[in-house]
Amino acid sequence: MTAFSFSPSALLPIIVLLPLLGGILNGLFGKRFSRQTVYAIGSTTVLASFLLSVMVFQGLRGAMVTDPNAAFRFEAYHWIVAGNYSFDFAFLADQLSAVMLRVVTGVGFLVHLSTTSYMDDDPGIARYFAYLNLFVFSMLMLVLGKNLAMLFIGWEGVGACSYLLIGFWFKDMDKAEAGQKAFVVNRIGDIGFVVAIFLLLAYAGGSVDFDSLRAHFSDSARAIDHAPTITLICLLLFVGACGKSAQIPLYVWLPDAMAGPTPVSALIHAATMVTAGVYMIARMNFLFALSPHAMTVVMMVGALTAIFAASIGLVQNDIKKVLAYSTVSQLGFMVIAVGAGAFAAGIFHLFTHAFFKACLFLGAGAVIHGLHHEQDIRKMGGLKKKMPLVNATFLISCIAIAGLPPLAGFFSKDAILAETVALKPDAEKLAAYYEGGFKRQAFAEAGAAGGEAADMAKVAAAEQGIKKHYIESVEHLGIWRKVAFALGLCAALMTAFYMFRLYFLTFTGEYRGDHHTWDHAHDAPWPMGSALAILAALSVVGGWVGMPFAHGHYNFFYHWLEPVLARGKELVEGELAPSVEYGLMGLSVLVASIGVFIAWQLYGRGVSEVPARIATTFRPVYNALLNKYYVDEFYHAVVITPLRAVSRALFQVVDRVLVDLAMVRGPGYALVGLSHLGRLAQTGEVQAYLIGTVVGVAALAWYLI
C-alpha cells in the first residue's frame, strides 16, 4: 500500500463532509435543479465517500502491517473547552469504524441509486435526497466520531433525519404521526444516553474521548472501581441503545417507521441507523465488559426482543411490517451478541444483516412499486413470473436471513449462538479490577463494626468475603446464557419460517390481486436492479470473511476487529471445542431447515387451508400476534392516556383555576391580585401595568429595607 503517500487521516473529514455538501446543495437549490441533477448530486457524493472509505480501509490494512493497533485520527478543532471538560471535534477511523464506514457509504450509495427509480414520480425528490444525504452525513459523524459527544451529535442527527424521512409524506396524518412516535420514543432513550455521558464526564476524568476512556477503564488505578456505578452507566447507555436499536420496551417506533418510503426503510431502519446502538455498545466494549450484570441484562433484553418480534412477524400480512419485525428480531440477535460479550460476532451480524436486509427491503420496494403501492401479501403471489430478478435476489436474501449455509446470515447467526454459550466473564480479572472498591467497602464495613481502630485482619477478611460474593454473583449469571441461547434458537426457527412464508406468498403460487395491477406489474428498473444484484451477491459472499476456520485457523473478521475489542475479549473469555462448534452449526442448520420446511408445507404448495385452520384453532394466540401483543394499545392506555389526562388537568388548573376562577374571588388577596393583573394585562390598561410596577417595587422594598 505504498500508493498512499499521504495519510488517509485527511480523508476522514472529506468523507463526512461530502454527503453534507450534497445535502446542502439539494436542500437549498434542489427546486431549481432537474431531476437528473438531483439524482446525480445525491448519489455521486455518497459514491465518492464510499470510494474514499475504501481507500481508508485499505490504508488501514497497510498501516496494520507495521502497527497492529493502527488507527487514523483527525482532530479538526477544540469544540468546547470548559474548565476540566473538553470536547474535540475529531474523527477516528479504527478497525471498527472502517467496517461501519464501508457499510454506511456502500449500502447508502446503493439505496441512493435505487431510490432514483422508486421515487420517480414524487415532486419532493430534492427534499428527499437532501434528507437522505444529511442522514448519511450524520451516520458518518456517528461512526467516525472520536468521542461520545461526536457520536451523540451523529446519533441525534440520524434520529432527526429518520424523523423527517418517516414523515416525508407529511400530508398523510398517519405518517406524520409515525414520525412523531419515532421522535418521542427515541427521546426517551436519549435521556438515558445523555445521563450516561454526563456520568462518564463526571467520573472518568472529564473526557469522553474513546481512546482516553479506554485507557481509563483498562487501568483500575485511574477509573471508577465501584461496580454498581459502572453497571448504572452501562444500563443507561443501553437505554439509549434500546431507543435507537428498537429493543424492548422501546421498539414500538420501528414498525410504524415503515410509513416512510421503502428505500429509507432499507437504509435507515434496516442497515444503518438502527444498528447504531449495537455499534455503540461494541465501541464501549471496554466499559460493558466490566459489568457482567449489565451485560446479562443487555443479552436478555436482546433475546426477548428477538423472540418477541419474531413471533409477531409470523402472522403479519403487510410485506414491510414482516420485514420490520424481522429487523427488530435480528437486532435482538445483535444485542444478544454484544450482551454475551461476543462483540465481534455482533458486529459481524450487523455487517451481514446490512446486506440481506437492505436487499429484502429494496426487493419489497420493487414489489410495492411494481404493484402500485400494494403492500398486502394476501393480494400478491406468483410474482416470480413478472419479476424474475427481484424474485432471485429476494430468495437469496431469504436464505441468508434464515441462516442456511453458505450464505452470509448463517455464519453470523451461528457465531452469535455458539459464542453465547461458549463465553463467560472472567470473574477473577474483574475482581482484580474492582479490588480498590472492595477494599474501600471492606474498610467501611469493618470500620462500622469495629469502632475507630479497624484491625487489618478483619478488613482483609471482609474484603475476601466481598470478593467471593462478587465472583459468585458473576458466576451465577451463567444460567442466563443458556436461556438466551434457547430463545435465540427459537427465534431463528421462527425467522426461517416467516421469511419463507413471506417469500412463498409473494412470489410463488397464483396471483391474488386484481388483474389491472398484474398487467402493469414490472420488474425492477436498472438502477434498482443493479443495487439488488450487488446486495444479493454480498448476501452470498459477505459472510465468508467471518468463516470460522477458513483463513488458516483464525477468523479474518474477528482478527480485524481485534485491536478495538481487545479489552472486551480479555474480560470475557471462552472457546468451544471444534466438535461442539460443528454440532451447534448442525443444530442451527437443522432449525433453519425445519422453519423453511414448515413454511413450504403451509404456503409453498399452493393455496392451503392449514394456516387458516391453525389460526381459528388458536384464535387468542393468533389475535395477540396479529395485534402485536397489543403493546401499542398497552402503551396508549398506560402511558399516553394518563399523560394526556395529566396535561389536560394541568391545563384546567392553570387556565381555569388560576386565570378564571381565582379572578372571580379567591381567599388569598395575593392570588386575587395576581390574577387581576393577569387579566388587566390582557385588556391593556396602562394603569394596571403601573400597579404591576408598584408591586415590583414593593417586593424590592421588602427585600432591601
Next chain:
Amino acid sequence: MPTELLLFYALGAGAVLSTAAMLLPTTGRSPIHAALLLIVSFFFLAGLYALLSAHLLSILQIIVYAGAIMVLFTFVIMLLNLSPDEIREPKISYAKMLGGGVALFVFGKLLNGIGLAASAAKAVDLTQHDTFGTVKEVGHMMYSTFMVPFELVSVLLLVAAVGAVVLAKKNLAYVDRPVPSPAEEFKTEGHAAGDGEAAAGHGGHH
C-alpha cells in the same frame, strides 16, 4: 439656623399640600385646577432649591417647568376641552385598592428607609464656596467635566424633536401613497387594540 429650617418646612409643606390638593374630589374633576395647583407646587420647589443655594436651578425651575412646560399643559387641556361629563367617575376596583395598598406600603418603606438613613447620616456642607450654584459655576462644569453628557443631552433633544415630528405631523413629506394622520384615525376608530384591523382598512381608502 431656625429661619432656614422654618423656611424649609414652610416651603416643603406648601409643595406637599398643593400636590395633595390635586387629589381632592373637587379639584380632581377639573384638569385645569389640577394643572394650576401643579404650578403652585413647582414654585414651592423652586423656593426649596433657592434655599439649598442652587440659584440657577431655582430660576430654571420657574422658567422651564412652571413657565414653559405648564403653559403647554394648560394649552393641551384647553384644546381637549373636556366637559365634566366626559371625565369618568372614579371607580373603586380591586386593582385600584391593591395598587393603593401597595403604593402605601412602598411609601411607608421609603419613609422608613429615609428616616433610617437620615438619622445615621452626618450633614455635610457642600456650599462652602460662595459661587456654588451660580450660573457661572454650573456653566463652567457643563463645558468641562460634564461636556460629554451635555453633548449627549443635545442628541436626546434632537431625538425627541424628530420623534415628535414623526408622530404628529399630518403628512410626512415624500410618501408613496397618502396616509391619514393618526389624529383623524383616532377620531373615527377609537383606541382599542382590537380595532387595529378596522383602522388599517380605513387607511386604505384615502
Next chain:
Amino acid sequence: MLHDLALTSPLLILLFAALFTLVVDPFLPSTTEARSFWGRFGAGTSAMAILACAMLWKHGGNEMHTVAFGYHLSASPMSLFFTALVAMSAMLTHLSSPKYLVEQGSSYGEYYALLHFATFGMAVMVSSESLLSLFIGLEIMSMSIYVLVAFKRTSAASVEAGMKYFIMGSVASAFLLYGMAFLFGMSGGTSFIEIQRALAMPKPGQGGWLHLAVLMTMAAFLFKVAAVPFHMWTPDAYEGAPTPITGFMSSGVKVAAFGAFLKILYAALAGVGMSELHLPMATMLATFGVVTMTVGNLLALTQKSVKRMLAYSAIAHAGYLLLGCVASVPDGTLGAPYAVPTGAVPFYLVGYAVASLAAFAALSTVGSGGEELTGEAQLVGMGRRYPFAGAVLGLAMISLAGVPPTLGFFGKLQLLRDVLAVENGKYLPHVIILVLNSLVSAYYYLRVTVFVYMRPEGRTEREYVREPSLTWAMGIAMAALLIIGMLPYRAMTMAQTAGAGVRTAVASRHVAHELPAKAEPAAAAQK
C-alpha cells in the same frame, strides 16, 4: 482628544450615520427605492461600527487607557463586546426593515435615523462609565424606541403600543433618576469609580441611602429588561410595534439593558453589589429571575400569535439572564471582595439576540399590503412556499428552545455551569427551575415549527414578502446561529473577556494614578 475620539469611534460612526440620514433624506426622491437605500446604508454603517469595535478590541489590552472623555465613556472589552452586539442587532434590523415598511405603508427616512439614534443610545449605555452618560444613553435609546414602536401611524395598535411603552418607560426613568440621585448624594460623584470608592470606605449612615439607591435603580432596570412584575408593558409593545422593531427590542434593547445592568452591578456597586457584603442583591436577582422565567413561560404557552408568544418568551429569557447575572468570579485585577461577571450573560445574549433577530426577520416575510399576519395558523405552509424563511424561523425556534447543537444550547449550558459554580451550588434550586422552564419552553417553540412544516395547507396559498436585503438579514442570522453554534469556543472566550472587562476602565484608572477630577466640583472650578 484625538485619542478619545478614536476610542469612541463606534459611537461616532453610529451618531454620524443618524445625522446623515436625517439631513440627506429630504433631498432624496420620494420613491420606494430611495427609502430602501437607507436600509442598506444603515446596515453598512452598523457593520462599520462593528468593525471599529473589532479593531479597538484587537488593539486593546491592559496597557491601553480605555477611558474616554473625562471618565464618562470607555472602550473596555465589555463596552466593545456589547457595542458590537448592539450594532449587529441594528444591522439586521436595518436589513429586514425596508420591504416591511413599504408593505405597511410607513416607509419614511426618519425610521432609519431613529434606528441609528437608538443604536447610538444603546452604545452609549454600554460604554458609559458614569451614571450620567448611562442615563442619557438610556433615554436616547428609549426615546427613539418609543417613536419606532408607534411608527406605523396608521395602525391604532402600533400607536397605542408606543404610547403605553412611553408612559411605562417614563416611570422607569423616574425611578432610575431617583436611585441615581441617591447614589450621587451618597458618594458625591457620578462616575462609577467614585461611587465604588465611596462604597469601599463607607461613612456612617451611608448604608441607608445605599438601600434606597439600589431599590430604585434595580426597579428601573428590572423594568427595562422586562422582569416580572415589571413586564406588563412587554406583550403590548412587542405586538404593536413593527415586526423588525420588535426584533430590535428583543435583541438590541435587551443587550443594552443587560450590559448597563452589569455595569451598575459590578462596576458602580462593586464590592457591595454581588458579594453580598451589605445587601442580599444576588439572591434577590436570582429570585426575580426564577419568577420571571416561570411566569414568562407559563404565559407564553397559551399565546396564539407568534409575535406575542415571542414577547412572553423575551420575558422568560430575561429571567434566565437575571439568574445569569449572579454568575461571577473574583476579580483578578483588584483583589478580594470585588467580583466580575463571567461570560455567561454576554454569551447568552449573543445567542438570544441572533435567534430573535432571525425569528422576527422571518416573521416579517409574512403579511403584505398593510396586513400583518403573525398568528400561528397563518404560518402554515411557510416551510413549503418559502422554505428559506421557514428554515430560518425553525432554526431560530430551535435555538431559542436551547436544543443542541445550536447557539442557544451553548448559551444555556454556559449559563447553567457558571451559575452552579457560584458558591458551590448555592443556586442549585434555581438552576433546576431553569431547566424545567426550558423544557416547558421547548413546547411552544417547537409548536411553531409544527405549524411551519407539518400542518396541511388550506386552499388559499399565501404570498410571502421576498426581498434581497431581507434575505441577507435572514442569511446572516442563520449563518451566525449555525457557525457560532458549531464553533462556540472562540465566542465563549470573547464573552469571558468581556465579562471580566467590566472593571477594566476602573482598573486602568488605577494604573493611571489619576484622581477623580470632580469629587469636589466647586474646588475644581475655583482653580
